Amino acid sequence: MKSYKTLFLLLLISQISFSQQLTLNDLENICNKSNWENVNQFLMNKNFSVSVNKKIKKFNRKIKIPGDKSCSIRALIFGSVCIGTTKIKNLLESQDVLDCVQALKNLGVKVVKNKETYEVYGNGLGSFINNKKIKIWVGNSGTTSRILAGLLSTHPGKFYLYGDKSMNRRDMSRVFKPLEKIGAFFYPKNKRTLPITIEGTSMPLAQTHEENLGSAQVKSSLLAAFLNTPGISKVLEQKASRDHTEILLKKISNIKIKKTKKGNLIFVEGQKNLHAFNYKVGNDPSSAAFLIALTLLSPGSKLTLPNVICNETRIGFIKILKKMNANIKIKNLKRDVSSGELLGTIVTRSSKLKPITVSKDTAKFIDEVPILAICSALLANGLTKFNNVGELAHKESNRLLEIKKILSQIGIKCKITKDSIKIYGKNKMETKNKSILVNTKGDHRICMSAVILALALGIKTKIKFFDANTSFPKFIPIIKSLGGNIVIN
Secondary structure (H helix, E strand, O other), X not given: OHHHHHHHHHHHHHXXXXXXXXXXXXXXXXXXXXXXXXXXXXXXXXXXXXXXXXXXXXXXXXXXXXXXXXXXXHHHHHHOXXXXXXXXXXXXXXXXXXXXXXXXXXXXXXXXXXXXXEEXXXXXXXXXXXOOOEEEEOOOOHHHHHHHHHHHHOOOEEEEEEOOHHHHHOOOHHHHHHHHHHOOEEEOOOOOOXXXXXXXXXXXXXXXXXXXXXXXXXXXXXXXXXXXXXXXXXXXXXXXXXXXXXXXXXXXXXXXXXXXXXXXXXXXXXXXXXXXXXXXXXXXXXXXXXXXXXXXXXXXOEEEEEEEEOOOOOOXXXXXXXXXXXEEEEEEEEEOXXXXXXXXXXXXXXXXXXXXXXXXXXXXXXXXXXXXXXXXXXXXXXXXXXXXXXXXXXXXXXXXXXXXXXXXXXXXXXXXXXXXXXXXXXXXXXXOOOEEEEEOOOOHHHHHHHHHHHHHHOOEEEEEOOOOOOOOOOHHHHHHXXXXXXEEO
């Protein structure tokens, strides 16, 4: 109790000194947290800043990273329309995932945490509450919003879907349009973003959809809708994208996949009972990317990450780094019985990189481009170019622009277009007496990329509106365990 009193006083002083907007309820919440990690997560959500002033020293560690966000959300959502109790272990307790849990509760689904296991009590397809216009908060989660939109499209009732400012800016039209063909209505008509009212149809029509954008979320939304659509519906995936939805649905549905000359043709036989399942979430490769980058950037360092998801569609960034001459090995590959996902141990050693041009399969590593850009800037002497990455301009922030802003402050030349980013890397640069200020706009991947850059260079850095809780709530504790000096302001 004494430690909480001390923390309370420190926060009061911090409020006075830094004019942070902490309410009495905030302070009460902080004092009720069980440990510093939970306090840290709360502070991150209050848009505090962090500072880095020292270069990280070499390290040799084995680290367990948290569960994968994409798989956590999918297990929760699809478990909610199964019959029976789905049990999920190693669920990532990030803000996006917790927002998904609350969204399901608002739809009448019972979700309970029992020790280290989340239990989802499903009542089958079409079993959500529909006696009034239900308000569903999705926070900043594109995965939750798009997959739920699919399920709700074939569920009678009206559902009001809304998110935070960032989520409400994202174009959802590529999801809405194919769902309208099934029979759903979206209000206001022709609106491309959240908030939106979805009026689900009681008579959904089977469809064949050609997906040529390489979007896992569009594909997943349609597959979710087809689960409650009579007959056989199809998705022709012309560009490969993350396949977590297909892997999970193979466990619980009659989904079939046929390889064709045009791409994967996915068959869904709708309105068949889905049965509850046991699921252990594999560890998150997107979170691993930041730690891998830090290892590459820290001379004399080695890092081992066990049980990381290593599906072909999730390790595109590793393949890119290996093409750039990174010392990364994947060992002990095995197919996990519980999840169906391919897991492996990733071993990384510090490396010098060579510049390359990347144009293909960008959907497989789109989220990792910001941290790849950092590695290219600091380790690859010369021009590295990433093409077909225009989607980054429509994420939580314009990630192409934000990365350019960061790199320009340390003297790295960077050019962006609507669809590409060029980084003119330097493996030697003058950092003495330099300092940078990064306004991340709360974009979690820009936040973490900025921290990795600061730790690698030892440059005085202040990062405003820091938030890693969206996808990697243990980011700061893990970085600290590796010896990184991060100060919360």
